[in-house]
Amino acid sequence: MTELWEVLRDAFPELASGFWVTVRLVAVSFVIALAAGTLVAGLRLAPLRLLRVIGATYVEVFRNLPLLVLLFISFAGLRRAGLPVSAWVAGTGSLGLYTGAYVAEALRSGVFAVGKGQVEAALSLGLDYRQALRRIVMPQAFRTVIPPLANLTIAMIKNSAIIGVSLLALPDLLKEARIYQSQTFQTDATFFWAAVGYLILTVSATIVARRLETRYAIRR
Amino acid sequence: MTYLFDPDNWEWLWTGNNFRFIVEGFAVNVQIALIAMAFSLILGLILALLRLSKVKPVGVAAGVWVDVWRNLPLIFIILYLALALPAPWVDAYESVVPSFFPEALQSGRVLAALLGLVLYNSAVIAEIMRAGILSLDRGQGEAAASLGLSYRQQMRHVILPQGLRRMVPATVSQLITLNKDTTLVSIIAIQEVMRHGRIVTGFNFFGGVQAPVLQVFVFIGILFVITNFALSRLSRRLEVREGGPGRAPPVRVLGVEDQMAPAETR
Numbered sequence: 001m002t003e004l005w006e007v008l009r010d011a012f013p014e015l016a017s018g019f020w021v022t023v024r025l026v027a028v029s030f031v032i033a034l035a036a037g038t039l040v041a042g043l044r045l046a047p048l049r050l051l052r053v054i055g056a057t058y059v060e061v062f063r064n065l066p067l068l069v070l071l072f073i074s075f076a077g078l079r080r081a082g083l084p085v086s087a088w089v090a091g092t093g094s095l096g097l098y099t100g101a102y103v104a105e106a107l108r109s110g111v112f113a114v115g116k117g118q119v120e121a122a123l124s125l126g127l128d129y130r131q132a133l134r135r136i137v138m139p140q141a142f143r144t145v146i147p148p149l150a151n152l153t154i155a156m157i158k159n160s161a162i163i164g165v166s167l168l169a170l171p172d173l174l175k176e177a178r179i180y181q182s183q184t185f186q187t188d189a190t191f192f193w194a195a196v197g198y199l200i201l202t203v204s205a206t207i208v209a210r211r212l213e214t215r216y217a218i219r220r
Numbered sequence: 221m222t223y224l225f226d227p228d229n230w231e232w233l234w235t236g237n238n239f240r241f242i243v244e245g246f247a248v249n250v251q252i253a254l255i256a257m258a259f260s261l262i263l264g265l266i267l268a269l270l271r272l273s274k275v276k277p278v279g280v281a282a283g284v285w286v287d288v289w290r291n292l293p294l295i296f297i298i299l300y301l302a303l304a305l306p307a308p309w310v311d312a313y314e315s316v317v318p319s320f321f322p323e324a325l326q327s328g329r330v331l332a333a334l335l336g337l338v339l340y341n342s343a344v345i346a347e348i349m350r351a352g353i354l355s356l357d358r359g360q361g362e363a364a365a366s367l368g369l370s371y372r373q374q375m376r377h378v379i380l381p382q383g384l385r386r387m388v389p390a391t392v393s394q395l396i397t398l399n400k401d402t403t404l405v406s407i408i409a410i411q412e413v414m415r416h417g418r419i420v421t422g423f424n425f426f427g428g429v430q431a432p433v434l435q436v437f438v439f440i441g442i443l444f445v446i447t448n449f450a451l452s453r454l455s456r457r458l459e460v461r462e463g464g465p466g467r468a469p470p471v472r473v474l475g476v477e478d479q480m481a482p483a484e485t486r
Contacts, residue, residue: 077438080434161296162295191303
């Protein structure tokens, strides 16, 4: 037990800086995922068949590809091809584009969840298409999209650990724990505190999501 | 783009044993995935039932267990187990593992990989199964009880057949994730497809052609996309057949990456 506290005191600066790197990694990847997801969802709902096919292909490819393969392609692969990409760009880009495929599916089903009758009713009340989208469809779609987006954020927190451990030189929480462990051989204590760090992130993300859900819940 | 499709950069694939070597590595991933899937499904169902148990402490304990494992990064679990598993366990695995298994699976490190995959995925699958069971109308259990069925009979004949059917899509999408996650075991030096890919890109390997990194991993990616795409198509077909003609469209339970499992559904 005393060992546990000693390791915390000794390793705190490293673990804290790793924790912060993980937070920033997830934040940047989240923005990329949201942008890519919105774009792809738009493509999948486009009136042109070609655009829909492009959107569907994106989703199928990025959902079925292991994140680690994507990281190898975007870092070592592009580097060897003469396009030097920094670890940060490759890491957040890969995680963002990977999650973007899931975000696109969540957004698409959110928009579809709003009944067609809602739009028709809005239009018959004299709202134009943009007003109907902004005032009727979007607020309702937003609600249905909260739970899946929260889930994707949690998945991203967990997946961000892959970036640090793979070949990229990014000292995130798991990487810092690994380095400290290899210097001190305090395996259990080090990984215990790293686990606490990850649980703080995932559990607080869950709590925030629950709050948002109840706040925007549809009251009947 | 021209670099990616330049035939010169794909020559490695037909040189020496490269093609076979990569595919052999991929086969190791598939085998790890299959073993982990079987154990995760069984353990997942057990955990789901324990969590729904009427004995309070059992339910709470199972709940904590599931929530801890599914909220940790899988790579974290695998790495920890690889460093921390007691040596006797590893030796026991090496003496137990069947000799017809490929060489890559004979190594004791595989135990950490399999254990990590099963701990994480069984927790996730337990949540999916619990949601499937909870999504059923309460009347189903009550009707079965009023017909004189015991708790076990209710579960076996009424609740599980209906609940499990609803979670087929979510489970399959989790199995696809598991299949992708087998690449993570390369971190603990198990000789699977990612490792083979890195060997091929090294100097003077098989016929002296150094394979370009980008193309090698694009090729490996294609293998995964094809396999997982086929898997998801298969599940869609399964779903349609189970629904049957003239029936109401099946209620679906959504997976982790699609939807948060409802905490208090009913």
